[in-house]
Amino acid sequence: MIFEDYAIFTPGPVKMSEEILQIGAKQTPYFRNSEFSDVAFSCENNLLEMVNAPEGSKVIFLTASGTAGMESAVMNLLTENDNALVVNGGGFGQRFVDICATHKIPHTNFKVKDTNLTEIENLAPDENHTALVVNAHETSVGHLYNLDAMGEYAAKNKMLYIVDAISMLVTDPLDMQQSKIDVVIASSQKGLALPPGLTMVILTPKAIEKLQDINSLYFNFKDYLKNGERGQTPYTPAVTIMLQLEARLNQIKKRGGIEQSIANAKEVADYFRESIKALPLKEYTPYMPNAMTTLTPTDGKSAMEIVNALEADYKVMVCPNGGAERELVFRVSHMGEMTKTYTDIVINALHDYYGVTRA
């Protein structure tokens, strides 16, 4: 087994709890029965409650990773008659742009930098858009947008508001009713701290109303909704991960609810950021989520060299950036089963690496 004894601070997969891991060692049960339907209903109800979805909302459970959630949402909800405003602040924004281009959805590539879009009204191109598509947390750079401001803007302009919440759910606040969100995309291996392989698309009644008949079996949301009425999926679900999701959502409740999970993540993120202030590392953006801290070396060191040293010399996994920013930025996740004590591992490793005594 690779990396079993490493401390993990990557933004997916993230550190999982012992309770969830133990379910992974159970025999996968048969699922075409009412017992498994109850699991699916429990997952659906608790998810909808967690994001404060409006009455009548539904969850699509896809056996797939997050990109399939993003792509299938676009496929099922937008057509050639739409014009999507796609917020592009990095790699995942670009992915939504690519998805729209691939499926021939008219769209504006709305490139943004150094803003959390509180001022979207002034910044967005003045064009007739029918949808607003955004990654709530642009994970490639660790940048969180203002969901409320974008929701106001989308509502005012009668746009369908599609939010990829994959890398901020559970660690950062998301309230579908308050932010007037029509569609939320979530995934198992980020804040939900489950193995990768399950993606969820949460649809409000307004979004359900807009569903298209599409040329796809595997991504056909109407089929999923129909099967979902009896707590089933059209094709074999990620049974084990759904059992883990059921337990995880109950765990979040038992620990004081989603507010408490968010507060924990914030406490850990603040602690980490405060604890490394003496090091030659700068926060990459002022709009950082609780989910993750993005750091840039201020002493000219290569970010990739730091990532490699943490892995090789301290058995600590943090995450490099891809492409041009590989040498400039690295990321430390606070998602999953995080505590201050566990976070001390990476804090101490960074201090030791720099030869700085921790204050």
Add this chain to the structure above:
Amino acid sequence: MIFEDYAIFTPGPVKMSEEILQIGAKQTPYFRNSEFSDVAFSCENNLLEMVNAPEGSKVIFLTASGTAGMESAVMNLLTENDNALVVNGGGFGQRFVDICATHKIPHTNFKVKDTNLTEIENLAPDENHTALVVNAHETSVGHLYNLDAMGEYAAKNKMLYIVDAISMLVTDPLDMQQSKIDVVIASSQKGLALPPGLTMVILTPKAIEKLQDINSLYFNFKDYLKNGERGQTPYTPAVTIMLQLEARLNQIKKRGGIEQSIANAKEVADYFRESIKALPLKEYTPYMPNAMTTLTPTDGKSAMEIVNALEADYKVMVCPNGGAERELVFRVSHMGEMTKTYTDIVINALHDYYGVTRA
């Protein structure tokens, strides 16, 4: 946890080995590194060896269930200029027909019954087909087709030969070179005895040559091949299941190779079929695989009633059929971690249910 103490004889999920289950309880490691690439390469090489794929073949690892493997194979390999001969002997053959229809691939719905297609030459409609698409084992009825005969026919007529081997791999023989197969679709939760959520598409050089540029990110095989060169996938893989796959393929080798696994499955299937001869149950088809036994009550009893009684009174899970055959047929799987001793559980339960003393 549901059904933990039940004996499981369903054709997916199937009984898993303790070694594989334990990997499910390990922290999911970070995967964008050479250590995980080695896992992917190991899986690819061992899979290709297991099916005797021709030199230069590649494996696409999709985070998805089997239908996505079937659909993406059609999407990437067939176009409106093709004419596919789709063998339809039940629910999964019909699914291939639906996939072709959805993606506007010209096709013939080749309905078959009471034949394993050894005589395909005489049975197939005399039309110019460019591809032969078949489920090696039509799981809905437990019917195994003659892969060699179909391969001869496809080769003679210069057809691309696409085989869904999902529910017969590991329990029944499949040799890509001998049967002249161009594409094999496999899935994690059948004979491979892993949790559901990973689907593999094995492409020969001839199939790779035929790959199209398609309007999809998640199912774009060319992207998977490109990332596969360095042992990676374009989107988050089912990391845990791939670690389990690596272990499982090594387990098959250590146990004497694929031939031994097939021999074991045959021994268990034969034992089961022999042991229930005194009961009013008839084998549904003469072309049964080692993977599964399909049974029809001969005393007018409802198949569904038997399924329900086994579950409720004996904690034994077998599988009902869907649709019209719900009352006529039920299925007993021999896939996964099966032994004669374990199979005695269902044999004894059936005898007790009928009030017949086992011979």
